[in-house]
Amino acid sequence: MSSDRSPGMKLLFAALVGAALIVPLLMVYALVSDRQHQARVAQDSIAAGWAGPQVVTGPVLVIPYRDEAVSTEVVDGKSVTRTVEVRKNLYLSADRQDIETDLGPEIKRRAIYETVTYLAEVAGTARYALPDDLERFGVKRTQMLLDQVELRLGVSDPRGLQTDSRISVSGKPLPLKPGKGPGATQGSGVHAYHDWSSAEPIKVQWSYTLRGSRSFSVVPSGEATNWTARSDWPHPSFTGSFLPGEDDRTLGEDGFEASWSISNLALGESSISREDSQPALVADPRFGTELGYTVVDDGSAIATIGLIEPVDLYSQVDRAVKYGFLFIGFTFLVFFMFDVVAGARVATAEYLLTGAGLVLFFVMLLAFAEVIGFALAYLVASGAIIGLLTAYSAAVLGSWQRAGVVGAVLVGLYALLYVLLNLEAWSLMIGSLLLFFALAGVMYATRQVDWSGVVRTPGSAKINEDELSQP
Numbered sequence: 524m525s526s527d528r529s530p531g532m533k534l535l536f537a538a539l540v541g542a543a544l545i546v547p548l549l550m551v552y553a554l555v556s557d558r559q560h561q562a563r564v565a566q567d568s569i570a571a572g573w574a575g576p577q578v579v580t581g582p583v584l585v586i587p588y589r590d591e592a593v594s595t596e597v598v599d600g601k602s603v604t605r606t607v608e609v610r611k612n613l614y615l616s617a618d619r620q621d622i623e624t625d626l627g628p629e630i631k632r633r634a635i636y637e638t639v640t641y642l643a644e645v646a647g648t649a650r651y652a653l654p655d656d657l658e659r660f661g662v663k664r665t666q667m668l669l670d671q672v673e674l675r676l677g678v679s680d681p682r683g684l685q686t687d688s689r690i691s692v693s694g695k696p697l698p699l700k701p702g703k704g705p706g707a708t709q710g711s712g713v714h715a716y717h718d719w720s721s722a723e724p725i726k727v728q729w730s731y732t733l734r735g736s737r738s739f740s741v742v743p744s745g746e747a748t749n750w751t752a753r754s755d756w757p758h759p760s761f762t763g764s765f766l767p768g769e770d771d772r773t774l775g776e777d778g779f780e781a782s783w784s785i786s787n788l789a790l791g792e793s794s795i796s797r798e799d800s801q802p803a804l805v806a807d808p809r810f811g812t813e814l815g816y817t818v819v820d821d822g823s824a825i826a827t828i829g830l831i832e833p834v835d836l837y838s839q840v841d842r843a844v845k846y847g848f849l850f851i852g853f854t855f856l857v858f859f860m861f862d863v864v865a866g867a868r869v870a871t872a873e874y875l876l877t878g879a880g881l882v883l884f885f886v887m888l889l890a891f892a893e894v895i896g897f898a899l900a901y902l903v904a905s906g907a908i909i910g911l912l913t914a915y916s917a918a919v920l921g922s923w924q925r926a927g928v929v930g931a932v933l934v935g936l937y938a939l940l941y942v943l944l945n946l947e948a949w950s951l952m953i954g955s956l957l958l959f960f961a962l963a964g965v966m967y968a969t970r971q972v973d974w975s976g977v978v979r980t981p982g983s984a985k986i987n988e989d990e991l992s993q994p
Contacts, residue, residue, distance in 0.1 A: 533859065533862055534859065536871050536874075537855050537858070537859050537874055540855070540871060540874040540875050540878060541848070541851050541852060541855055541874075541878065543875075544848075544851055544875075544878040544879075544881075544882060545848065547879070547882045548844065548847045548848065548882060548885075551844055551847070551882060551885045551886055551889075552841070552844050552845075554886070554889065555837060555840050555841050555844060555889055556841075558837065558889060558893070559837040559841075561636075562636050562837065562893075565633050565634065565636035565638075566636060566637075566638035566736075566737075568633065569631050569633055569636075569638050569640070569736070570638060570640070570736040570737070573631070573640050573683070573734055573735075573736055574640075574680045574682050574683030574733070574734040574735045574736060575679075575680045575735065575736055575737075576679070576680075576735060576736060576737050576738040576739070576740070577643065577678065577679055577680055577683060577733055577735035577738070577739050577740065578677070578678075578679035578707070578708055578740040578741075578742060578825070579645065579676075579677055579678050579679070579708070579733070579739075579740070579741055579742070580676070580677030580704075580705050580707045580708060580712075580741070580742040580744060580800075581616075581617060581620040581622060581647055581649050581676070581729075581744060581745070581748070582617070582620075582649055582674045582675065582676050582690070582727050582729060583614055583615070583616060583674070583675045583676075583677075583705045583744065583800070584614075584615040584616075584617075584651050584672060584673075584674060584719075585612050585613070585614055585615075585672065585673040585674075585675055586612065586613040586614075586615060586667055586668070586669065586672055586719075587610055587611070587612055587613075587667075587668045587671050587672075587673075588610075588611055588612070588613060588662055588666040588667045588668060589608055589609070589610060589611075589666050589668070590608070590609050590610075590611050590662075590666065591606050591607070591608060591609070592606070592607055592608075592609045593605070593606055593607075594606075594607055610668075611797070612797075612799075613660070613662060613667075613795060613796070613797060614705075614795065614796045614797070614798070614799055614800070615651060615653075615794065615795050616744040616745035616746075616787075616794045616795070617649035617650055617651055617727075617744070617745035617746070617794070618649075618650045618651065618652055618724075618745060618746050618747070618794070619649065619650050619745065619746060619747045619748075619749075620647060620648065620649035620650075620744075620745055620747070620748050620749070621647060621648050621649075621749045621750075621751075622645065622646075622647040622741060622748070622749070622750045622751070623645070623646050623647065623750075623751050623752075624643055624644070624645050624739065624741075624750070624751070624752040624753070625643065625644040625752075625753050625754070626641045626642075626643050626739060626752065626753070626754035626756065626828070626830070627641055627642045627643070627644075627754070627755070628640070628641045628754060628755065628756040628830055629641065629642070635893050635894055638736055638737065639736065639737055639756070639830040639831070639832070640734070640735070640736040640737075641734070641735055641736065641739065641754075641756075641830060642732060642733070642734055643732070643733045643734075643735060643739055644730075644732050645729075645730065645731055645732075645733055646728075646729070646730040647728070647729055647730070648726060648727065648728050648729075649726070649727045649745070650724060650725070650726050650727075651724065651725050651726075651727065652724035652725075653722055654794070654795055657795075660795060660797065664722075669718075669719045669720050669722055670718045670719070670720045671716070671718075672716070672717045672718070672719040673703065673714050673715070673716055673717070674690060674692070674697070674714060674715045674716075674717055674727060675703055675704055675705050675712060675713075675714045676690065676699075676704065676705075676712050676713050676714065676715075676729060677704040677705040677707050677708035677711065677712040677742065678704065678708060678711060678712045678713065678731075678733065679708045679709070679711050679712075680711065680735065681701065681704075681711055681712060681713065682734075683733045683734035683735050684713070684731055684732075684733055684734075685731065685732040685733070685734070687730070687731060687732050688713065688730075688731035688732075689728075689729065689730050689731070690713075690715050690727065690728070690729040691727070691728050691729075692717050692725050692726070692727055693725050693726055694728075697715035697716070697717060698715060699713045699714070699715050700713060700714055700715065700716075701713055702714065705742075705799060705800055706799035706800040706801060706802060707742040707744075707800040707801070707802060708742075708802070709802045737829065737830060737831075738827055738828060738829045738830065739752070739827070739828050739830075740763065740825050740826065740827040740828070741783075741825070741826050742800070742824070742825050743765070743783070743785040743790060743824060743825075743826065744787075744790070744792075744794075744800065745787060745794050746786065746787045746794050747784070747785070747786050747787070748783070748784075748785045748786075749782070749783070749784050749785075750782065750783045750785075750826065751780070751781070751782045751783075752780070752781050752782075752828055753778065753779070753780045754778050754779055754828075754830070755777060755778035756778060756779070756830050757774070757775065757776050757777070757778060757779070758830070758831055758832065759774070759779050759781070759828050759829065759830065759831075760828070760829035760830075760831050761781065761826075761827070761828060761829075762827045762829060763824075763825040763826045763827040764824040764825055764826065765783055765785055765789070765824065765825075765826040766826075767781040767782060767783055771783070771784075781828070783826050785824075785826070789824075790824055836892045836893065836896070836897040836900075839892075839897050839944055840885065840888055840889045840892060840897070842944055843885060843888060843940060843944060844885050846940055846943065847881070847882065847885060849936075849958075850881050850884075850936055850940070851878050851881050851882075853932065853936055853961065854877060854878075854881060854912070854929070854932065854933065854936075855874060855877070855878070856961065857928065857929055857932050858873075858874065858877065858916075858919070858920075858929075861920050861925055861928075867919075867920045867921060867925065869919055869920070873919045876915070877912060877915065877916075877919075880908055880911055880912050880915070881908065881912070883908065884904050884905065884907075884908040887900075887903070887904035887907065887908070888900055888901060888904040888905075891903050891904060901937075901941060905937040908933070909930060909933045909934060909937065912929065912930075912933060913926050913927070913929055913930035913933070914926070916929040916930070939953070939957065
């Protein structure tokens, strides 16, 4: 940028170079998204050989009954109405069910990617009784086939079930068979048959060990569901339609314990129904996207524990890239002030090379974070770029003293960005205040500048170059 250009033209050229650097910033943003997708594919491949996020339900008692249906057929050109007997099901949830879960987490790795898996020990009890107002549902006791009752236990990914799965009714073990799970787990799970001809209240006990990854969810049902979960994983994420209260959870470095108490009044559903439950789904704790199971607006309800890493490096890098233009703008601003106010000559190419270095920081941050973690990668990448641009500024501005000002500004910017990334709730306010004070400083420093002229107007106060160069 030649010295015979007006300050206004110099500002225009610096702004154009900054605008052009939006393109490589967007490319870096796309690179982060691509690497995030690769990480997700790698994590899913690990889960494919273990088991995915698990959604489980307590047993649902399925009672078949006989009903009559009227059908109309055309025979010899005439409509013939017939009454036929059909078999239908009633779905009975527990009066009360208590579920206990112990999650044993383990991190599994493939190349540079890792995911959190677990081995869950699940045990529960439930009580079932025929409602006194059964005929209100249009079913009489005499229609029921109580000797052919099914107990359906829901597990969204049955591959994770181990060999210790058991279910018993009033102390009598029942042989488990695969499939025919409740609708809440889209039919996945196990089932057992029971002769309930006595129609007396029964107590069902079940237990199993279940492999899974990333999250564990329970679909509550019946008049009351009490769920207690424990784990030595220190970073749980509680999501879904029901969250444990502050007094119902304990978090610490050695793990967590949480409990839920959910009634059918909160669920908004009866304990007995002619229809099976709707599929319940759970959001992916890594990316907030839907898996095969998630909370939806169709009335389904779920309580979920996500086993997540304390820092998602891809979301951190993604947020850092969004501040990239702020870095470019402040660094260019320092160069511009030395150019316009202190008389240093900064060419367009020098703005462009400096901006390329600032963009390179985000690429280095992503590359190193995948290997050594975000915090250490941030230190390495920022140290390399600060050193590079400080040395280059000494040549561009013709003084190590001036380069020291650029280096100090960069150190402050990178330190501030790290704070913003860790204080998400305050980032907007801090960023807006930073921009305000930067704009005020520029206004004050350039208050004597003649933007349309090549030199300052006669009689205007001249800022001492050596004074500006002081750190």
